[in-house]
Amino acid sequence: MARTRILVAAAMALLVAATGTAAAGVDLDGPHTARHQAAAREAAALTGSAKLYRPYGDDITFTFDAHLAAKDNMRPEKAYGTFSFSHYVDGGGGWAKGRIDCLVTGGKTAVMTGIVTDSDTPHKGRRVGISVTDDGRHDRVGYSWMSADADELTVPRCTSLPPFETIKKGSGDFQVLQWYPEYPTRP
Known part of the structure; x- marks a missing residue:
């Protein structure tokens, strides 16, 4: 008993x-499957704002509001949203803002591209690429124009340099939502 x-x-x-x-x-x-994730939330996202660390007083800010809807899970070129960046030092510099045209995330890293719609820099009308790593403590950012001349700014969709810049301590709040691609099953 x-x-x-x-x-x-x-x-x-x-x-x-x-x-x-x-x-x-x-x-x-x-583990979470793509189907489970897509039913529960959007497919991918990159949001937040942060200032880059520069020892000489540069004021550089990146801001993102990029999303990929669950229904477009396997079509990262359907991403939507906005981005902006600015760089000022010693009273000079420039700014740009634009619309997202591609977003892919892997773990805590995101790569997005977008068309600059308004700017006082040579970026206006060009596609630029930006990458972000959101590790919660030491976020990083990379951007395509670091290695390009003004005449060569346009990049293919979802392409950027790796995140090589560090974020100013206490300024970052990037959030990367993991993408779970769903591949068709083989017959």
């Missing part, structure tokens, strides 16, 4: 634990 009570108690504990885990939103079937 005592053994039966122990088995019943153990079964009840397992049931309560499983119900509590499921209610907490944990996937009991293993």
